[in-house]
Structures are given as structure tokens and as C-alpha cells.
Amino acid sequence: xxxxxxxxxxxxxxxxxxxxxxxxxxxxxxxxxxxxxxxxxxxxxxxxxxxxxxxxxxxxxxxxxxxxxxxxxxxxxxxxxxxxxxxxxxxxxxxxxxxxxxxxxxxxxxxxxxxxxxxxxxxxxxxxxxxxxxxxxxxxxxxxxxxxxxxxxxxxxxxxxxxxxxxxxxxxxxxxxxxxxxxxxxxxxxxxxxxxxxxxxxxxxxxxxxxxxxxxxxxxxxxxxxxxxxxxxxxxxxxxxxxxxxxxxxxxxxxxxxxxxxxxxxxxxxxxxxxxxxxxxxxxxxxxxxxxxxxxxxxxxxxxxxxxxxxxxxxxxxxxxxxxxxxxxxxxxxxxxxxxxxxxxxxxxxxxxxxxxxxxxxxxxxxxxxxxxxxxxxxxxxxxxxxxxxxxxxxxxxxxxxxxxxxxxxxxxxxxxxxxxxxxxxxxxxxxxxxxxxx
Ligand code: NAD
Ligand code: UGA
Numbered sequence: 336x337x338x339x340x341x342x343x344x345x346x347x348x349x350x351x352x353x354x355x356x357x358x359x360x361x362x363x364x365x366x367x368x369x370x371x372x373x374x375x376x377x378x379x380x381x382x383x384x385x386x387x388x389x390x391x392x393x394x395x396x397x398x399x400x401x402x403x404x405x406x407x408x409x410x411x412x413x414x415x416x417x418x419x420x421x422x423x424x425x426x427x428x429x430x431x432x433x434x435x436x437x438x439x440x441x442x443x444x445x446x447x448x449x450x451x452x453x454x455x456x457x458x459x460x461x462x463x464x465x466x467x468x469x470x471x472x473x474x475x476x477x478x479x480x481x482x483x484x485x486x487x488x489x490x491x492x493x494x495x496x497x498x499x500x501x502x503x504x505x506x507x508x509x510x511x512x513x514x515x516x517x518x519x520x521x522x523x524x525x526x527x528x529x530x531x532x533x534x535x536x537x538x539x540x541x542x543x544x545x546x547x548x549x550x551x552x553x554x555x556x557x558x559x560x561x562x563x564x565x566x567x568x569x570x571x572x573x574x575x576x577x578x579x580x581x582x583x584x585x586x587x588x589x590x591x592x593x594x595x596x597x598x599x600x601x602x603x604x605x606x607x608x609x610x611x612x613x614x615x616x617x618x619x620x621x622x623x624x625x626x627x628x629x630x631x632x633x634x635x636x637x638x639x640x641x642x643x644x645x646x647x648x649x650x651x652x653x654x655x656x657x658x659x660x661x662x663x664x665x666x667x668x669x670x671x672x673x674x675x676x677x678x679x680x681x682x683x684x685x686x687x688x689x690x691x692x693x694x695x696x697x698x699x700x701x702x703x704x705x706x707x708x709x710x711x712x713x714x715x716x717x718x719x720x721x722x723x724x725x726x727x728x729x730x731x732x733x734x735x736x737x738x739x740x741x742x743x744x745x746x747x748x749x750x751x752x753x754x755x756x757x758x759x760x761x762x763x764x765x766x767x768x769x770x771x772x773x774x
Pocket of ligand 1: 351352353354355356357374375376377380413426427428429441442444445462463464465492493494495496600601
């Protein structure tokens with residue numbers, strides 16, 4: 336693979352941006368036998384990695400990195416990476432801008448670095464989530480600085496945090512947006528060891544597939560959340576309703592867990608991003624707007640429930656289980672837990688005691704230090720509390736001795752924002768239990 340041209344002999348693949356996606360991509364490609372160079376402008380990140388440490392929490396990543404370390408070079412030197420490799424992946428962050436638009440400043444900077452340093456044929460593969468039309472822009476931008484031959488490819492990533500390695504190595508599909516035979520052939524080659532349906536499409540379709548996939552999953556979540564809200568009015572059970580509709584193969588059972596709405600660094604950003612792509616092309620996305628509104632209201636509804644109970648029972652001490660945006664990650668970006676806690680903190684009489692298996696340090700950076708303390712374990716967070724709220728469905732919460740929890744609480748109220756606990760068992764112990772859309 337490294338013999339793609341004269342100078343790029345040393346490495347098969349360079350990856351610009353060694354964050355969540357860049358690091359997983361680099362390590363997984365290394366495990367498939369490719370020779371990788373991972374670049375990041377963040378010196379601390381690269382120093383950590385060169386020191387054998389991993390800047391993110393992702394189950395299994397330490398083991399696979401250790402095993403294939405010899406196939407990866409971590410550096411801040413983008414010139415070296417561009418020069419030594421034939422295929423350059425871009426995996427930099429594309430956050431939401433001030434007006435809801437997709438902020439492309441990091442992506443554009445990365446392209447400029449390539450454009451000004453490229454000296455011979457390269458395949459530039461975009462893995463960041465970027466607006467439709469970006470591939471075309473990349474073509475034009477590079478041509479301003481370099482008149483030789485090169486290919487642009489879109490290869491969106493669908494991994495989830497917490498199961499990223501499995502998602503990368505055993506994906507549901509691989510999407511390649513490529514428009515010339517040379518790049519198509521080489522892309523198929525680098526993924527040849529992964530068994531998955533491989534769809535080769537034009538670049539714009541590949542770019543849109545990424546947004547459409549995330550927005551569709553978010554739509555499923557907002558849909559089931561609205562059904563849950565109706566269940567609360569008719570005394571139905573959304574878990575049963577989800578099971579009942581999910582058995583229809585055309586609908587499927589996944590992403591139908593009602594709760595307090597979706598969070599994370601991706602769904603909120605990409606759903607908003609699709610709306611802004613629509614705006615750019617003068618298309619009004621009615622569904623997408625509704626998905627965002629329902630998601631926001633779902634959190635507000637949960638906070639209202641907490642306040643209503645505390646008001647009724649004259650309580651003020653709130654135990655919180657879970658801070659990350661979902662289990663198995665320490666990522667708290669756009670975590671519903673952070674938004675809910677910040678809202679509760681507005682009442683200075685509330686005393687919040689929060690626990691998360693691994694996200695506490697990241698949460699501390701986001702949550703103002705007032706009327707909150709962090710607990711060493713789930714039992715400590717529940718101690719003397721009037722109400723316990725479960726926000727993130729970490730599996731350890733299913734194994735907690737709820738009798739012990741009850742003994743230590745001041746009043747016995749549980750609001751389960753993820754429908755994780757078994758209502759029958761919990762009620763038998765003498766708790767007041769409310770889930771989302773459950774009887
Ligand atoms: P991240 O913030 O974890 O990492 C991005 C990295 O890029 C950072 O380390 C940053 O320092 C580095 N960077 C920025 N500009 C650079 C430059 N010019 N040169 C070198 N390094 C540079 O972001 P992420 O979560 O890995 O997401 C990256 C992209 O992938 C985004 O577009 C995101 O939407 C998409 N994506 C993310 C996930 C996910 O689960 N996190 C999944 C699929 C797709
Ligand atoms: C999501 C997508 O699932 C990935 O395919 C995609 O690559 C990624 O975004 C991205 O583009 O970056 P991720 O954000 O890691 O992955 O997490 P998910 O497992 O999708 O969960 C997102 C949010 O939805 C979480 O807050 C989760 O709690 C919530 N959720 C998920 C529900 O409320 N109900 C469900 O049924 C499923």
C-alpha cells in the first residue's frame with residue numbers, strides 16, 4: 336500500500352486529528368496491518384500518547400493500541416505526515432457555530448495545510464462530518480495551491496462512543512464517496528479486511544448519508560419520547576409499546592428507548608447541522624425542527640417532574656446517578672445530565688449529590704461549583720436524599736442493592752430518566768417510582 340507514489344513510501348495512511356475518531360481510525364487501521372501516522376496540533380495529546388497514555392476513555396482501546404503500537408507514529412508534524420503517506424484522512428472536529436451553522440474552521444485549516452504541502456499524488460479522505468458540498472470545496476481549494484493530480488474522497492464514520500472499536504471493525508456498512516477509479520480501488524483495498532457491505536456513491540451522497548443517518552436515529556428517539564409522554568396520559572407502558580412496534584422488521588427494536596432525550600457531541604450538532612444545510616439550499620426541514628424541539632422539551636419535562644415532587648414532599652436533597660451523555664464513556668459534551676443539573680442549581684435551596692463511574696472529572700469542568708458535591712459511589716449519592724434521579728443508564732445501576740439505598744435515603748422517591756430499573760421490584764421495596772412513560 337505504501338508504494339502509492341515515490342516519496343510516500345514510509346506510511347500507508349496519515350490521519351489529521353487524533354481525537355475520538357482519528358485515534359480509533361488510526362488504531363483500527365494499524366490492527367489491520369496498515370502503517371499509520373497520527374497527527375494532532377494538540378501537543379499534550381500527542382505527548383500523552385507517546386507516553387503510553389490514552390486521552391479518552393473507550394473500552395478495549397488500551398489493549399489494541401498496545402498490541403499494534405509499532406505500526407503507529409504519533410506526531411504534531413503535519414508536514415512529515417503529508418509527505419510520508421499516500422492516503423490522508425481528515426478527522427478534525429466540526430462543532431456547531433454561534434448561529435447553529437457547522438463551524439468549518441478546523442477543517443479548512445487542515446485542508447490548507449495539505450494544499451500548501453502536497454507535492455505528489457495523494458488521496459484526501461474526509462472522515463469528519465461536514466456539510467454537503469465540502470468535497471467540491473476541497474477540490475477547488477487544493478487546486479489553488481497545487482496543480483498536480485490528487486483525489487478527494489468522502490468516507491463518513493458511524494462509530495459510537497463506548498463501542499467504537501467494534502463499530503469500526505465490524506460496521507453495519509462502509510460508505511465511500513469517490514468519483515475516480517484510482518481512489519475507489521485504493522479505498523476498497525484499505526478496507527478489504529473488514530467484512531461489511533460496502534457502498535460506493537458520489538461524494539455529495541456520501542456526505543448526506545452521514546447527516547441523514549444521525550438525524551434518522553434522533554428522529555426515532557424523539558418519536559418514542561412523544562409516545563412515552565402520551566403513555567403517561569393514558570396510563571400505558573412505553574417499554575411495551577416500543578417492543579410491540581420494534582417487532583415489526585420494517586421498524587426494528589433499536590433506538591426506541593424513551594428517556595430524557597439524546598445528547599453527546601454528535602446528535603445535537605448533526606441534527607442542527609442538517610437543518611442548517613436545508614436552510615442553505617432554501618429547504619425548510621419540518622421534521623428536523625420538531626425532533627430538536629421534542630428533545631429540548633423532554634429535558635424540561637423531567638426537571639418539572641423533579642421540582643413538582645420536591646415541592647410536594649418539602650424535600651431539597653437530590654441524589655444523581657450518571658453524568659456522561661450515555662454509559663461506557665467519560666464524555667459529557669451536551670450530556671442531558673449537565674443541562675438538568677445546571678437547571679436544578681438555579682434553586683439555591685437544592686442540595687445535589689452526584690455520582691458517575693468515570694465522568695466526574697469531566698463533569699466538574701462543565702458544572703458550576705455551587706450546591707453540588709460529587710460522591711464516591713452510587714450509595715453515597717443516595718444517602719439522605721429526598722429524591723434519587725437516574726440520568727445515565729450505566730449497567731452498574733442495575734446491580735445496586737436498592738434495599739440498602741432505601742435505608743440510607745431521607746424520603747424514598749425515584750425518578751428514572753432511562754427506564755433502567757424494574758418498577759415492580761422497586762415499588763415492592765416501598766419506593767415511589769416514576770420512569771418515562773411507564774405505568
Ligand atoms: P475530537 O474533538 O475528539 O477530535 C478532533 C481532534 O482534531 C482534536 O484532537 C484537535 O486537536 C484536532 N485538530 C483540529 N484541527 C487540527 C489540525 N488542523 N491539525 C491537526 N489536528 C487538528 O472530535 P471527534 O469526536 O473525533 O470528531 C471528529 C469528527 O468526526 C467530527 O466531524 C465528528 O462530527 C465526527 N464523528 C464523531 C464521532 C464520535 O463518536 N465522536 C463519530 C462519527 C463521526
Ligand atoms: C451517534 C451514532 O449512534 C453513531 O452512529 C455516530 O457515528 C455518532 O453519533 C456520530 O456521528 O458521532 P453516539 O453519539 O456515540 O453515536 O451515541 P448513541 O449511542 O447514538 O447515543 C446518542 C444519544 O442518544 C445518547 O444520549 C443516548 O442516551 C441517546 N439514546 C440512544 C436514547 O435516548 N434512546 C435510544 O434508544 C438510544
